[in-house]
Structure formats: structure tokens, C-alpha cells
Amino acid sequence: MSRLFRSAAAETRAAIEQRLAARPTSALVAAILGEAQQQVAQGSEASPLAVLRQSGAGCSACCLAVSADVTPLEAIVVAEHLQRTLSAERLELVHRRLAWNVQRRLQLPPAERGRARLACGLLDAQGHCEAYEVRPLVCAGVFSLSREDCDAAARAPTAGPQQVPLDRPAKAWTMGVSGGLQRALVDAGLDGNLYELNSAVLCALDTPRAAARYLQSEDLFVDCICTDAHSPPRRAVAPYRIDPPVTPEQARARRKLRHKQYKSLRHQ
Numbered sequence: 332m333s334r335l336f337r338s339a340a341a342e343t344r345a346a347i348e349q350r351l352a353a354r355p356t357s358a359l360v361a362a363i364l365g366e367a368q369q370q371v372a373q374g375s376e377a378s379p380l381a382v383l384r385q386s387g388a389g390c391s392a393c394c395l396a397v398s399a400d401v402t403p404l405e406a407i408v409v410a411e412h413l414q415r416t417l418s419a420e421r422l423e424l425v426h427r428r429l430a431w432n433v434q435r436r437l438q439l440p441p442a443e444r445g446r447a448r449l450a451c452g453l454l455d456a457q458g459h460c461e462a463y464e465v466r467p468l469v470c471a472g473v474f475s476l477s478r479e480d481c482d483a484a485a486r487a488p489t490a491g492p493q494q495v496p497l498d499r500p501a502k503a504w505t506m507g508v509s510g511g512l513q514r515a516l517v518d519a520g521l522d523g524n525l526y527e528l529n530s531a532v533l534c535a536l537d538t539p540r541a542a543a544r545y546l547q548s549e550d551l552f553v554d555c556i557c558t559d560a561h562s563p564p565r566r567a568v569a570p571y572r573i574d575p576p577v578t579p580e581q582a583r584a585r586r587k588l589r590h591k592q593y594k595s596l597r598h599q
């Protein structure tokens with residue numbers, strides 16, 4: 332785990348925990364996520380490789396080929412944005428694209444779902460993101476250093492983000508922000524697992540009063556494609572992996588404890 336990841340996780344976790352401790356109402360979910368979005372923007376700007384980036388307006392190769400994962404909070408904010416900004420017809424069209432993507436993924440064996448080359452349901456016919464202003468953290472903080480390689484990877488028969496040179500400092504920071512957000516949500520008794528983007532946004536769109544119910548710890552995403560089930564309500568044991576640095580002895584003790592917990596889970 333890199334230093335950048337750990338710093339981003341710690342800063343984001345502290346900022347989100349502070350927001351959640353104030354018992355926010357559903358009207359404030361966008362502001363809570365805004366803390367994480369701001370962290371991503373700041374960390375991305377600070378990357379020494381920022382000047383070499385070739386991702387930008389009009390480039391949607393990764394939206395065409397890479398499957399993105401989001402927390403429920405990100406999905407809810409995207410859904411609210413779509414409901415607020417799109418006409419009824421356009422919203423219906425986005426809903427159909429999301430549902431079609433989810434259906435296609437569910438038809439595949441679980442191991443192949445992440446590698447399926449399906450254009451994101453939020454990508455419009457002109458190659459623009461319908462939720463650009465509130466796009467998920469991973470969409471806002473992962474940048475390619477070669478547009479040519481991106482296009483080639485998007486045309487390749489199997490998914491392989493490793494074929495594309497990325498701004499690694501920005502990516503490590505963004506993953507840390509996402510990790511800090513996940514941890515803060517879990518610590519607040521909320522669902523902080525990761526879900527496939529299309530299925531999570533579809534679920535948030537279809538759930539009346541999603542934000543308020545999410546903040547009341549209702550298990551709204553139970554039928555979504557969960558891509559990282561690390562905590563309640565998808566798994567009974569919460570993760571330890573983004574805690575601050577520990578000594579090797581502490582790390583060993585934690586691993587042992589976690590192993591014991593998971594073992595006892597399997598036998599329940």
C-alpha cells in the first residue's frame with residue numbers, strides 16, 4: 332500500500348467521518364461525497380505526471396471498455412443528478428441503457444463480468460458522460476498518459492487496463508480516497524461495499540427516497556452486482572486494510588484475527 336494511498340485514505344476518512352458524525356439529512360449526501368470529490372481533484376492536480384496526461388474532453392475510451400466500481404453514496408448522488416437534470420424521455424433512455432448493461436453482465440459468469448466490454452450506460456451517443464459533474468471518483472481521478480494506447484486497449488478483444496500507461500500517483504491517491512470513503516461509511520454503520528456502476532445507479536434510480544433510506548442503514552443494494560464485498564451488509568466482518576501504518580507485529584496479529592473471523596464466518 333503506497334504512502335499516497337494511505338495519506339489519501341486517512342484524510343478522506345477523517346473528512347467524511349466528521350460529516351457523518353453530524354447526522355446528515357438526505358439533502359446533504361452530495362455535500363458528503365463532495366469531500367471525497369474535492370480530495371480527488373486536489374490529489375490529481377498535485378501529481379507530478381499531470382502535464383503528461385492525455386485523458387480529456389471528448390475522450391471516452393475507458394467509458395467504452397472498462398467496468399467501474401462505486402460506493403452506494405456515489406451511485407445515489409449520480410442518480411439524483413440524473414433525476415434533476417434530465418428530461419423524462421432522456422432519463423428513460425439512460426434507465427434502459429443501464430438495465431441492458433446489467434442484464435448483459437448478469438448473463439456472464441461472475442469472473443468475466445468485470446472484463447465485459449460494455450459501454451457505460453451513462454455515456455451518451457456523442458461520447459459525453461450524462462453525470463460528468465458528479466461522476467464517480469474512479470472516473471474523475473484515473474488518467475491515461477497515452478490516448479493511442481487507450482484506443483488500442485478499447486479495441487482489444489479482452490480488457491486490460493495494464494496495457495495503458497496511467498498517471499500512477501493520481502491513481503494511487505484516488506484509490507486511497509475511495510478506500511477512505513468506504514471505511515468512513517462502514518464505520519458509520521452504512522453500506523461501504525463496492526458495486527458495479529451501472530447496477531448501482533439503476534438501483535438508486537429505482538429506489539424511492541434512496542438517500543434518506545441509505546442514511547438509515549437500509550440494505551438497498553442487495554440485488555446489485557457487488558464487486559468488492561468487504562463489509563456489512565454484504566459480509567459480516569469489516570476490513571482493516573486501510574488503517575494507518577502498523578508495526579509488522581501488529582500487522583501479523585491483525586491478519587491472524589481477520590483469518591479467524593473469516594474462518595468462523597464460513598462455518599456459520
Ligand code: SF4
Nearest residue numbers: 394451453454460470
Ligand atoms: S460514469 Fe461517466 S465518466 Fe464514468 S464510465 Fe460512465 S460515462 Fe464514463
